[in-house]
Amino acid sequence: MLEELRDYQRKLFKKVDFKYKRYFYELNLDKKLVGILGARGVGKTTFLIQYLKELELPFSKKLYMSADIITIPSLYEVAEAFSKEEGEVLIIDEIHKYKNFEIELKKIYDLLELKVIFSGSCALKLDNAKADLSRRAIVYDVEGMSFREFVELSKGINLPKFTLEEILEDHQDIAYELLEKFNVTLLFDEYIKQGYYPFYFEDKEDYLIKLNETINTVIEVDIPSVFPIEYDSINNLKKLVRLICESHPYTPNLKELLAKMNMHDNYKGLYRFLEYLHRAKVFHIIRAKTKGDAIFTKPQKIYLNNTNLHFAYCNAFNVGTSREVFFASMLKVKHFLEIPKKGDFLIDETYTFEVGGKKKSYKQIQNIENSFVVADDIEIGSGNKIPLWLFGFLY
Numbered sequence: 533m534l535e536e537l538r539d540y541q542r543k544l545f546k547k548v549d550f551k552y553k554r555y556f557y558e559l560n561l562d563k564k565l566v567g568i569l570g571a572r573g574v575g576k577t578t579f580l581i582q583y584l585k586e587l588e589l590p591f592s593k594k595l596y597m598s599a600d601i602i603t604i605p606s607l608y609e610v611a612e613a614f615s616k617e618e619g620e621v622l623i624i625d626e627i628h629k630y631k632n633f634e635i636e637l638k639k640i641y642d643l644l645e646l647k648v649i650f651s652g653s654c655a656l657k658l659d660n661a662k663a664d665l666s667r668r669a670i671v672y673d674v675e676g677m678s679f680r681e682f683v684e685l686s687k688g689i690n691l692p693k694f695t696l697e698e699i700l701e702d703h704q705d706i707a708y709e710l711l712e713k714f715n716v717t718l719l720f721d722e723y724i725k726q727g728y729y730p731f732y733f734e735d736k737e738d739y740l741i742k743l744n745e746t747i748n749t750v751i752e753v754d755i756p757s758v759f760p761i762e763y764d765s766i767n768n769l770k771k772l773v774r775l776i777c778e779s780h781p782y783t784p785n786l787k788e789l790l791a792k793m794n795m796h797d798n799y800k801g802l803y804r805f806l807e808y809l810h811r812a813k814v815f816h817i818i819r820a821k822t823k824g825d826a827i828f829t830k831p832q833k834i835y836l837n838n839t840n841l842h843f844a845y846c847n848a849f850n851v852g853t854s855r856e857v858f859f860a861s862m863l864k865v866k867h868f869l870e871i872p873k874k875g876d877f878l879i880d881e882t883y884t885f886e887v888g889g890k891k892k893s894y895k896q897i898q899n900i901e902n903s904f905v906v907a908d909d910i911e912i913g914s915g916n917k918i919p920l921w922l923f924g925f926l927y
Contacts, residue, residue, distance in 0.1 A: 533605075534595070534613055541584075541596045548581045552685055554730070555693070555927050556674045557582070561649060565641050567671035568651040571813035571837070572754060573729040573746050574676045576651040580623050583649075587621060594621045600629035607636035615644045628652040628757050634665055641668050655758040655811040675813075675865050676728040676838055679720065679924020685733060686722075687714050694925050696867065699918065700883070700904065707912045707922055716911055720921045724854060728838040728861075743844035747773070747814060755808050765805070768793055772805055773814060773836075777846040780853055782834045803828050813837045816860055818869050832871035835860055855887050855908050855920060862923045874900060887920065 554575050556568070561583065570576050577598075584594050595614050599607070607630060611622055622640075627633045627650040640648055654673060680691050691713065694706060710716070726732050729746075732739045751769050755761060761769075771793055776782055789795075790802055807827045809815040816835045836842060838861045839854050856876060863869055863879060872878040875897045877885045884903040886896055890910045897903040907913065908920040 533610060534617065537595060537597050537610070538591075541591075544581050544596060545585050548578055548585075550582050550585060553582060554579055554674075555678065555681060556672065559672050560670075563670045564647055565637065565665070565669040566649045567656075567665075567669050568649065568674060569654045569656055569671060570651075570674035571654050571676065572750050573731055573743070574674060575730045576674065577625055578730070579674075580625060580649065580651055584621065584623055589620060592617065593619050594623075595619055596623045596625065598625040599633070600626040607633060608639045611640045611644055611646055611648070615646050619646065621647045621649070624648065624650040626651065628656055628754070637665060638668065653754045653758055654813045655755060655808065675861075675927075677730060678862060678865075678927045679723050679727070679921060680927070682723045682727040682924075683714055683719055685730075686719060689713060691925070693927055696863075696879070696883070696926060699922055699925070703913050703918045703922055706925075707919060710922075710925070711911055716921055720924075723924070724839045724858060725843050726840055728840040740840075740844045743840060747841065747845055750812050750814060751809075755812050758811075759804075759808055761808070768795070769805055769809060773809065773845060774847075776815065776834050777836060777842065778848045780850055784831050784834055786830065800828070806831065806834065814841070816857075816864060818860070818871055820870060821868075837861065851908075852888070855889075855906075859885070859887050859906060859920065859923055862926050865927050875903065892917075 556579060568576050568580065581596060584596055587594055597610060607624060614622055630636070637648065637650065640646060677685075680693055683689070684691055691710065699706060726736070726739045729743060731742065735742065748770070751773070752766055755769065756766065772789070775789065775792055786799060786802060790798065793802070795802055804827065806815065806817060810817040814837055816837045817831045818833045818835070819829050819831055835857050839857050842849055842854060842857070859877065860869060863877070867879050868881070870878040870881070872884055875884040876887045879885065882902055884897055884900050885906050886892060886894070886903070887906045888908070890907050892905050892907050894903070894905055894916070897905070903916065905917045906920050906923065907917055910919045913919050
């Protein structure tokens with residue numbers, strides 16, 4: 533068993549490109565049990581293999597296994613056998629594909645002196661898991677590429693990231709320095725269409741086709757592996773994606789959605805579908821803060837998770853929608869987003885942003901403290917008018 537896994541690991545070490553490291557390579561993985569959750573295609577497996585290969589341990593003391601492609605008796609039995617051979621670090625990839633993984637992880641954590649790092653679907657929620665892993669594991673949620681990372685990979689250069697406050701205060705100087713290093717117009721257009729998922733660089737020509745297939749796999753395989761869902765519901769999930777995909781920035785009319793999906797008055801069913809797609813990183817749902825169960829809180833806005841999905845999955849494209857989706861996808865990584873009464877976004881209950889083209893004015897947010905216009909189609913801003921692309925340097 534271990535011999536087969538080690539042979540597979542050797543092949544992966546030779547195959548995976550270790551040159552570029554995503555932003556989450558800086559995560560602290562020193563705890564005994566660490567989870568890396570994220571959408572299919574954002575680079576979790578590459579990151580884990582990079583980490584394991586560069587870990588300063590003999591080959592025999594570190595082990596990679598994937599729960600979705602290797603037939604194993606049980607996670608615990610593999611871990612126990614590895615531990616008996618004085619193994620130290622075990623990585624379990626795609627753990628959501630293994631039934632009752634929570635119980636096995638708890639057993640490994642409690643009985644073996646092993647460090648375990650696992651990856652899984654972003655749809656997993658460990659708070660309610662059978663073994664209560666939330667008290668044992670530190671879990672990180674990782675995202676697709678920022679515009680900064682895309683430029684670095686495209687041009688083979690290193691670029692800094694900035695805090696939101698740094699961008700708001702010094703955006704002119706920051707933009708000027710960055711524009712000395714690359715052509716923002718060409719690269720930003722490319723990123724918006726096909727730069728969010730790292731596998732773009734593996735096959736640029738067929739990227740959008742593969743992304744469409746990836747989202748279908750998320751809906752057909754990943755979501756049913758985590759949530760109790762009937763076959764007919766899979767078609768409803770796809771229909772819901774199409775409806776949101778082809779709309780403008782969507783302020784939900786739940787009654788209208790129910791009618792289009794022939795779900796009659798099944799509001800709870802619709803709320804669940806929205807939550808499944810949000811947790812699987814197909815949707816990005818913005819809700820007001822609530823003390824209760826957020827699943828049954830009416831969304832303020834429903835977006836697709838990133839701009840690439842519009843090109844891969846939609847029959848229609850709206851530039852205004854794309855601008856808001858990009859801004860939201862960059863800000864959500866480190867900040868809390870709400871929809872204000874005036875303006876497009878309220879960030880961390882402090883900053884109000886209006887997103888638009890280069891001619892966008894302050895009219896809608898005038899007299900609002902800490903308010904900014906985020907403008908597409910400009911390279912350098914002025915005053916409280918900031919270029920949209922610059923928010924791609926937050927991570």
